[in-house]
Every structure is written in structure tokens, then in C-alpha cells.
Amino acid sequence: MARAATTSDAFNAVAEPRRREILNYLALQARPVGDIALRLGLQQPSVSKHLRVLRDVGLVQVRRDGRQMLYRTNAQAIQPLHEWTKTFERFWQHQLSRVKERAEARSKSVDRV
Amino acid sequence: MARAATTSDAFNAVAEPRRREILNYLALQARPVGDIALRLGLQQPSVSKHLRVLRDVGLVQVRRDGRQMLYRTNAQAIQPLHEWTKTFERFWQHQLSRVKERAEARSKSVDRV
DNA sequence: AGATTACATTCCCATATGGGAATATGTCAA
DNA sequence: TTGACATATTCCCATATGGGAATGTAATCT
Numbered sequence: 001m002a003r004a005a006t007t008s009d010a011f012n013a014v015a016e017p018r019r020r021e022i023l024n025y026l027a028l029q030a031r032p033v034g035d036i037a038l039r040l041g042l043q044q045p046s047v048s049k050h051l052r053v054l055r056d057v058g059l060v061q062v063r064r065d066g067r068q069m070l071y072r073t074n075a076q077a078i079q080p081l082h083e084w085t086k087t088f089e090r091f092w093q094h095q096l097s098r099v100k101e102r103a104e105a106r107s108k109s110v111d112r113v
Numbered sequence: 114m115a116r117a118a119t120t121s122d123a124f125n126a127v128a129e130p131r132r133r134e135i136l137n138y139l140a141l142q143a144r145p146v147g148d149i150a151l152r153l154g155l156q157q158p159s160v161s162k163h164l165r166v167l168r169d170v171g172l173v174q175v176r177r178d179g180r181q182m183l184y185r186t187n188a189q190a191i192q193p194l195h196e197w198t199k200t201f202e203r204f205w206q207h208q209l210s211r212v213k214e215r216a217e218a219r220s221k222s223v224d225r226v
Numbered sequence: 227a228g229a230t231t232a233c234a235t236t237c238c239c240a241t242a243t244g245g246g247a248a249t250a251t252g253t254c255a256a
Numbered sequence: 257t258t259g260a261c262a263t264a265t266t267c268c269c270a271t272a273t274g275g276g277a278a279t280g281t282a283a284t285c286t
Contacts, residue, residue: 002241003116003273004129015128016117016244020197027204033263046245048264067253067262075204082198084133089195091140091188115271116243129274146233159275161234180232180283 007056010077014059018042019050023059023073030063030072120169123190127172131155132163136186139173143185 006012014020021040025031031039037047051071054060058077063070119125127133134153138144144152150160164184167173171190176183 001274002239003119003243005242006116006244011130011133012128015125017124018244020124024200027201034261043246044263045247045265049244052264064253069263073201073204074208075201076208078198078201079205081194082202085191085195085198087137088140088186088188088191091186092192095187095189114244115269116273118272119274131274147231156276157233158235158277162274165234177283182233 006053010057010059010081013053013057014078014081016050016053018046019054019059022047022050022054023078026060026071026073027075030070032065032068032070034068036071119166123170123172123194126166126170127191127194129163129166131159132167132172135160135163135167136172136191139184139186140188143176143183145178145181145183147181149184 004012006016014023018040022036025036025039033044033047033051036042036051037044040047042050051060051062055062055071058074060071061074117125119129127136131153135149138149138152146157146160146164149155149164150157153160155163164173164175168175168184171187173184174187
């Protein structure tokens with residue numbers, strides 16, 4: 001097997017930096033494709049393709065408005081990623097406190113010098 | 114350009130499900146490669162390759178113990194992902210409350226039936 | 227040194243990109 | 257209907273997989 005498809009899940013979809021930018025931009029308000037392309041400095045076909053991936057995994061939703069297609073971020077689809085990363089929260093807190101302890105131990109030995 | 118390398122950042126590295134499993138397993142305690150392979154039902158070379166990717170982006174740390182290499186998750190490298198997903202938290206809360214409101218509106222109209 | 231154990235790397239290959247360019251599809255206005 | 261505008265899709269291609277198999281490398285033991 002090769003690498004999993006970008007459309008296989010939200011983790012693969014958001015691995016691409018431009019798709020994260022798009023999600024950031026569309027979180028506050030729905031926007032048409034051309035506006036996204038202009039704002040993020042991308043070609044229209046490129047934006048359409050990224051939106052297709054995001055849509056396939058439910059990260060964005062669309063509605064038509066005349067000739068335009070208005071896309072907006074579906075934040076709920078990001079929640080699973082948040083949950084997964086959250087399970088590591090207590091570990092990085094532990095690690096930070098250890099770093100702190102070591103720093104304090106070092107400053108004490110410096111005092112003794 | 115093609116797809117970005119899995120080693121380009123943590124987002125790309127954790128897109129692969131087995132790598133997430135490895136990170137989960139190594140969060141509590143450092144483990145040798147063979148143990149990981151056995152526990153997760155993977156081939157040893159496969160585990161070594163995944164660990165190489167995780168190490169390149171700083172998601173795991175290693176130390177030698179005789180013939181073994183002990184890997185452990187570096188939770189701090191996951192924090193940026195947590196931060197990014199966190200920026201969407203208020204949006205999915207809004208969306209959920211909207212769903213709630215609509216549900217309540219519906220139940221009221223049902224009452225009226 | 228020679229054998230064994232534990233990992234890492236390399237080679238091969240089917241598969242999936244993402245960008246550029248060109249083209250197709252869909253909608254509205256005159 | 258014809259033309260213009262807004263998106264979507266297709267084609268081509270360089271690149272990067274991840275798994276399997278084989279091989280390389282490092283550390284330990286006798």
C-alpha cells in the first residue's frame with residue numbers, strides 16, 4: 001500500500017498547510033471560491049481541489065448562492081483531532097514541570113558555586 | 114510539487130494511523146522497538162521506519178539501552194496541533210448550541226400539534 | 227573471533243498526491 | 257440563444273510514500 005488518501009479522514013486532510021489556511025479563513029464566515037483564491041493567493045482550480053478534499057471528509061459545508069458556491073468550515077469535524085491531541089495534555093504538562101525542576105536544581109547548584 | 118513529506122511537520126507525521134497508535138503506546142512509558150512491533154502487530158522494519166519519521170519531527174525521543182533502543186513520546190511536539198484545533202473550539206460550541214436551539218424549536222412545534 | 231540478538235536501512239513497486247494548463251459544467255443576464 | 261462569469265474536473269508529471277523482502281549495522285555473549 002502507498003500513503004493513505006487525503007480524503008481518508010480529517011487527519012490526512014489537514015496535513016496540507018493550505019487546507020488549514022482555508023479552514024482558518026472559513027471559520028468566521030462562509031466565502032465563495034474566488035474570494036478564497038484571491039485572499040490566500042492561490043489559483044482557482046487549486047482552491048476547488050482543496051475544497052473537494054475538505055468536503056469529502058466533512059470539514060467544510062457548501063451552499064449555492066447564484067453562480068457562487070459558499071463554503072464554510074464545519075468546526076465539529078475538527079473536534080476528533082482536538083480530542084486526540086488532548087489525551088497528551090497531561091504528559092506535556094508533566095514534561096514541562098520536570099524541565100522546571102531541573103532548571104531550579106541547576107540554579108541552586110549555581111548558588112553554591 | 115507532490116504531497117509534502119511526512120517528515121515536513123507534526124501534522125503530516127500524525128496523519129498515518131499507525132504512527133498515532135505508536136504515540137499513544139509510548140506516551141506512558143518508553144519501549145523498545147520489538148515490543149512496539151509485537152504489541153501493535155506490525156513488522157519490525159515497519160516500526161523502525163515509522164519511528165524514524167516521528168523522530169525526524171521530534172514526536173519521539175530515543176535512548177539506547179544495551180542492544181535496545183528505548184523510544185518515548187515527546188508530548189510537547191503535539192502541543193502545536195492541540196493549539197491549532199483549539200482555535201475552532203468556540204465555533205463548534207456555537208454550532209452545537211444552534212443545533213440545540215433548532216431541536217427545541219422543533220419540540221415546541223410538536224407540542225403545538 | 228564467531229554467533230546471536232535488536233534495530234536500521236535499502237530496494238522495489240503500486241498508489242496518491244498537488245500544481246499547472248486546458249477544458250467542462252452550471253448559472254445568470256441581455 | 258448567446259455571452260460572460262464562477263466553479264469543477266481532467267490530464268500530465270515529478271515526487272513521496274508504506275509494505276514486503278533482503279541486507280546492513282551495532283551490541284552482547286561465549
